[in-house]
Amino acid sequence: MSERINRLQIPMEELTITPGSACQGCGAALAARLVFKAIGPNAIRHRIPCCPDSTTAHPSANSVFESGGAMLTGTWRGLKAIGRTDVQVVGFFGDGGTYDIGFQSLSAAAERNENIWVITKDNEAYMNTGNQRSGATPIFARTSTTPVGSVIKGKQMRKKKIAKIFAAHGIPYIATTSVGYPEDLIAKINYGKTVEGFKMLIIQSPCPVGWRYDGSKTIAMARLGVQTGIWPLFEIIDGEKFKLNYKPRELKPVTEYLKPQARFRHLTDENISLIQEDTAKEWETLLKSDELGRVLL
Amino acid sequence: MVGNKATATAVKLARVQVASAFPVTPQTTITEYLSDMVANGELDAEFVNVEGELSSHVVVQAASRVGARTFVCTSGPGQLYMHHPMHQTSDNRLPVVMATVHRGNKGMMPDHTDLMSQLWTGWMQFYVEHNQEALDTCLMSYKIAEDERVRLPIAFGYDGYVLSYTAEPVEIPDQKDVDDWLPPYKAMPSILPDEVLPENLGGRWDRSDPQKRWQEHHEAIVNAKDVIVEVNESYGKKFGRSYGNGLTEEYRTEGAEAVLVAMGSLTGTARAAIDRLRDDGLNVGLVKLRCFLPFPKEDFQEIGKKVGAIGMIDRNVCLGHGGAAYTQIRNAIYDLEERPSVLEFIAGMGGKEVRVDDIYKIGKKTLKAAKSGGVSTSTEWV
Numbered sequence: 001m002s003e004r005i006n007r008l009q010i011p012m013e014e015l016t017i018t019p020g021s022a023c024q025g026c027g028a029a030l031a032a033r034l035v036f037k038a039i040g041p042n043a044i045r046h047r048i049p050c051c052p053d054s055t056t057a058h059p060s061a062n063s064v065f066e067s068g069g070a071m072l073t074g075t076w077r078g079l080k081a082i083g084r085t086d087v088q089v090v091g092f093f094g095d096g097g098t099y100d101i102g103f104q105s106l107s108a109a110a111e112r113n114e115n116i117w118v119i120t121k122d123n124e125a126y127m128n129t130g131n132q133r134s135g136a137t138p139i140f141a142r143t144s145t146t147p148v149g150s151v152i153k154g155k156q157m158r159k160k161k162i163a164k165i166f167a168a169h170g171i172p173y174i175a176t177t178s179v180g181y182p183e184d185l186i187a188k189i190n191y192g193k194t195v196e197g198f199k200m201l202i203i204q205s206p207c208p209v210g211w212r213y214d215g216s217k218t219i220a221m222a223r224l225g226v227q228t229g230i231w232p233l234f235e236i237i238d239g240e241k242f243k244l245n246y247k248p249r250e251l252k253p254v255t256e257y258l259k260p261q262a263r264f265r266h267l268t269d270e271n272i273s274l275i276q277e278d279t280a281k282e283w284e285t286l287l288k289s290d291e292l293g294r295v296l297l
Numbered sequence: 298m299v300g301n302k303a304t305a306t307a308v309k310l311a312r313v314q315v316a317s318a319f320p321v322t323p324q325t326t327i328t329e330y331l332s333d334m335v336a337n338g339e340l341d342a343e344f345v346n347v348e349g350e351l352s353s354h355v356v357v358q359a360a361s362r363v364g365a366r367t368f369v370c371t372s373g374p375g376q377l378y379m380h381h382p383m384h385q386t387s388d389n390r391l392p393v394v395m396a397t398v399h400r401g402n403k404g405m406m407p408d409h410t411d412l413m414s415q416l417w418t419g420w421m422q423f424y425v426e427h428n429q430e431a432l433d434t435c436l437m438s439y440k441i442a443e444d445e446r447v448r449l450p451i452a453f454g455y456d457g458y459v460l461s462y463t464a465e466p467v468e469i470p471d472q473k474d475v476d477d478w479l480p481p482y483k484a485m486p487s488i489l490p491d492e493v494l495p496e497n498l499g500g501r502w503d504r505s506d507p508q509k510r511w512q513e514h515h516e517a518i519v520n521a522k523d524v525i526v527e528v529n530e531s532y533g534k535k536f537g538r539s540y541g542n543g544l545t546e547e548y549r550t551e552g553a554e555a556v557l558v559a560m561g562s563l564t565g566t567a568r569a570a571i572d573r574l575r576d577d578g579l580n581v582g583l584v585k586l587r588c589f590l591p592f593p594k595e596d597f598q599e600i601g602k603k604v605g606a607i608g609m610i611d612r613n614v615c616l617g618h619g620g621a622a623y624t625q626i627r628n629a630i631y632d633l634e635e636r637p638s639v640l641e642f643i644a645g646m647g648g649k650e651v652r653v654d655d656i657y658k659i660g661k662k663t664l665k666a667a668k669s670g671g672v673s674t675s676t677e678w679v
């Protein structure tokens with residue numbers, strides 16, 4: 001499991017180069033900056049199409065949107081073949097590239113337990129193409145393909161529980177984290193660096209453009225997601241051992257998270273209570289898992 | 298030795314370091330031969346079992362980029378499925394080598410639709426006649442693709458069933474000779490963190506002229522012809538076998554008034570037909586079109602100067618356009634002052650049987666065109 005660190009233990013060295021072309025307040029840009037600080041320079045960063053986030057001073061490899069898991073596999077096996085297993089193989093992908101179009105090749109790479117890092121900046125939609133829904137978009141959220149119409153209002157399906165889905169592959173390490181909790185994020189990368197095999201980190205990365213809130217509130221929004229239980233921070237080892245990393249005595253009501261975001265503006269009281277119930281139920285399962293030290297579905 | 302075994306043997310001789318493939322008839326047994334070779338320690342390579350062809354392609358693409366020699370193979374549907382990343386592999390100038398064991402897309406039987414559908418991906422393409430040529434072409438492909446003047450991926454195709462599962466005598470080169478002839482592969486430019494150039498950090502590239510990449514890529518393929526000729530020659534010197542000039546191979550063209558052009562295993566059938574035509578006193582020769590991309594335009598201009606008609610037997614059809622090679626040949630001879638007739642024959646689609654007799658008739662018809670000129674240029678479905 002990851003070991004707690006304090007703010008002073010976050011590496012000072014910046015590996016971000018040039019001002020990126022991300023929007024002001026972009027959660028994903030911050031995610032990239034933090035992740036690659038902790039990863040350090042001895043890595044190849046892999047890209048698939050997504051929003052620009054932050055460019056870092058790493059050699060870069062890119063391939064097609066649907067191919068994240070296969071690309072990381074190829075690099076890792078190639079490095080093995082040429083005797084350079086010291087180099088870290090890191091994929092920094094969007095939720096679309098993880099939950100949806102890239103899911104198949106990632107699942108296969110997880111099955112093979114390739115020695116790679118899959119890091120997902122989850123902004124809960126296809127943002128690069130202008131905010132269309134993804135498998136990560138939460139229920140009822142408005143996107144450009146789940147609009148608020150007179151008959152159907154927002155997305156009608158729940159968000160995939162991607163961390164549990166990948167944990168069910170029995171991979172050595174998967175964790176959720178948030179840009180609102182940089183110490184948690186860095187601690188998890190630090191731990192993952194000690195693990196050989198398939199490592200995955202799902203980072204909550206608020207997007208002011210898609211979620212429709214003021215760009216200066218990204219950190220507040222991220223924290224509210226965690227404090228309401230909508231975005232729990234946990235880690236799962238070997239598909240089994242479980243730890244909930246953030247456990248407030250009491251969760252805040254989900255409205256505190258939903259209200260400031262215009263993507264949820266149309267929600268009815270009924271919609272909100274469904275989200276509240278879902279969240280409470282999941283939270284109970286997580287607490288139980290934490291107590292047992294073993295993940296429950 | 299069957300065609301798929303000949304290919305797997307060449308992969309071993311080339312000391313491929315990372316291979317990946319997904320089973321699809323009639324390519325499947327290559328994946329099994331390679332798995333066995335790796336499992337038995339005969340081949341020191343990573344063989345990556347993937348969940349589909351697209352992934353097999355991207356695995357070798359990424360491995361090639363860090364500096365491993367790679368191999369991938371497929372057939373028909375799998376070839377169509379991996380189309381998307383093929384563009385990135387060539388755009389990144391990665392010398393991946395691929396075997397395409399032809400299977401059509403209307404049924405399981407062979408035609409060249411699978412590889413012909415990849416014409417726009419920026420890969421070089423060879424079509425081979427027999428199992429020995431599959432082995433030799435696989436080895437030559439690494440030498441051509443990895444040449445610093447080329448650095449492009451190559452696909453070589455052979456007809457499924459006809460060759461994949463059919464045994465023919467195949468001579469296997471000595472490992473030591475192959476090692477002498479084929480030096481180890483090194484990635485250019487390196488993306489290893491301690492070797493990468495500072496200006497390449499962050500994956501930035503010069504976007505000032507977006508068309509430049511296309512022009513350079515196109516010119517690299519066209520210019521590869523010289524390297525193909527060179528490698529074919531040096532292979533001949535080292536191993537005692539070569540194939541025409543590497544691009545095309547002529548058979549009994551001396552004094553020919555007309556020639557037929559064939560690709561892949563139909564060439565073998567055509568050889569028998571030419572022998573009969575010649576026996577009957579009919580002056581028809583044969584050209585094997587071995588390298589389709591880059592297209593050996595100059596070769597056909599030379600041939601076009603000598604004969605009155607060229608009969609192209611295409612085992613593919615770009616629906617609504619016609620046979621891909623026919624179109625290229627007509628294009629090539631347009632520059633000649635005196636042009637021969639070019640006749641289009643489509644044969645063997647969906648695995649339809651093509652007999653010696655069929656090609657004999659094609660030969661006669663082409664010869665007639667040579668003598669009379671102006672014979673109908675409409676397509677004939679054999």
Ligand SMILES: Cc1ncc(C[n+]2csc(CCOP(=O)(O)OP(=O)(O)O)c2C)c(N)n1
Pocket residue numbers: 028049050051052065066093094095096097098123125126127128129134
């Ligand atoms: C095969 C393919 N389909 C569609 C696209 C268009 N496309 C590019 S990025 C993108 C969305 C990316 O979404 P996500 O992975 O969540 O990353 P984000 O943009 O949100 O950072 C899409 C649909 C593409 N590049 N390739």
Ligand code: SF4
Pocket residue numbers: 021022023024025026027028029051052053123127128206207208209210
């Ligand atoms: S749209 Fe959202 S994810 Fe994309 S750059 Fe802007 S803030 Fe970041």
Ligand SMILES: [Mg+2]
Pocket residue numbers: 094095096121122123124125126127134
């Ligand atoms: Mg996204």
